[in-house]
Amino acid sequence: KGEIICIGELLIDFICEDTGQDLKEGETFVKKAGGAPANVAATASRLGAKASFAGCVGDDPFGDFLIDSIKYHGVDTSMISKQGNxxxxxxxxxxxxxxxxxxVRGADEKYQIKGFEERYSNCSILHLGSATALLGGNLKKAYEEALNLALKNNVTVSFDPNFRGDLWKGREDEFINLAKEYINKSHFVKLSEDELYMIYGEKDLDKALNKMYETYNHVAAITLGSKGTYLVTKGQRKIIPSIKITPVDTTGAGDAFVGAFLSLLVKEKDIKGTLENFxxxxxxxxxxxxxxxxVCTKIGAMTSLDVITL
Ligand code: ATP
Structure with a gap:
């Protein structure tokens, strides 16, 4: 036991460098490795955990670049498949x-799980933190299968709904229903304040959490940006303040929080017991x-992992 498996998308972010210009006008783009579950795996691995990423990248130069990008941080890439673009x-x-x-959705949706049953004998935590999986495709089926197998094999499940308004326009209700389903089956969930309000239809932290805990029984971390994290269990709630820094780029801060949280959790002998010890x-x-x-002190989600320590 002791492995963390993160499943989902590993993709290229092309970030426009022509400040203030939209995509019609912008001409210069930088290529960065991205994908929330991959960021989580990279953070956990950097902090000394055994972390694997499972997903599909393109059978193209970008796919090779992405695999190298997370290998650089020590992530096990043996569960990655390559297909299409x-x-x-x-x-x-x-x-x-x-x-x-x-x-431009490509290879990530083609992922089909393989060998999870065997892999789960060494795995302690499954992290489901994709921004694209619940949209559909084979990856959505892979999420359902990985989750069900994890619950059957006593693997702790972590979930981050990672809502992206751009991707769910007109399908918000579908997202809310799916997110609730996954939250209710997980042992640890990380939500941003906005996601909490959206999913539970309340604009007050404690009211929204009361709604959430009508159906959820385990641990939640509600990220509050510079204010820190609201740590919540069925019986206790406390804001854990963040440390003071001058933020340069907060992209991937939430993923870094999850990666660090899981890397510390997996070091515990009794993970389920730790999740009950406030x-x-x-x-x-x-x-x-x-x-x-x-991670907020350097530009780029994955590049800034070079500066992290516990
Ligand atoms: P993401 O940035 O990945 O979209 P998110 O919305 O969950 O996710 P935030 O709430 O901005 O991210 O931040 C996640 C965590 O990062 C916070 O809980 C906090 O610990 C830390 N953090 C974010 N912004 C700051 C800041 N300005 N100063 C100090 N810590 C910060």
Whole structure:
């Protein structure tokens, strides 16, 4: 036991460097490795955990680049398949702070799980944190199968719904229903404040959490940006303050928080017991806040992992 498996998308973010221009006008793009579950695996691995990423990249140069990018951080890439063209997201941040966004879905949706039953004999935590899986495709089926097998094999399940408004336009209700389903089957969930409000239809932290805990029984970390993290269990709630830094780029801060949290959790002999010990959880969340804050001090989600320590 002791492995963390993260399943989902590993994709290219093409980030427009022509400040203030939309995607129609912008001409210069930088290529970055992205994908929330891959960021989580890379963070956990950097902090000393055995972490694997499972997903499909394109059978193209971008796929090779992506595999190398997470291998660099020590992630086990043996569960990655290659097929078709790599998934790509083009992003530009305009003067008013709005993002112009084009998503070209490719290989990530083709992922089919293979060998999970065997792999689960060494696995302690399954992390489901994809921004694309619940949209559909084979990856959605893979999520259902991986989750059911994890529950059958006593693997702890972590979930981050990773809502992207650009991807769910007009299908928000479908997202809410799916997110609730996954939350209710998980042992640890990380939600941003906005996701919590959206999923539970309340605009107040405690009211939304009361709604959530009508059907959920385990641990939640609600990320509050510079304020820190609201750590929640069925019986206890506490804001764990973040550390003071000057943020340069907060992209991937949430993924770094999850990666750090899981890397600390997996070190515990009794993971399920730790998830019931609020004092232990407070300590883990404080350390994860520190890692997430460090990630905010450098540009890029995966590149900034070079600066993290526990
Ligand atoms: P993502 O950034 O991946 O989309 P998210 O919305 O969950 O995810 P945030 O709430 O911005 O991300 O941040 C996650 C964690 O990062 C916070 O809980 C906190 O620990 C840390 N963090 C974020 N912003 C700051 C900041 N300005 N100063 C210190 N820590 C921060």
């Amino acid at each position: 790599t998934t790509m997201a083009f992003v530009s941040v305009m003067d008013d702070g709005e993002r112009d966004f084009v998503f 004092d232990n959880l407070k300590e883990i969340a404080a350390q994860a806040n520190k890692v997430a804050a460090l």
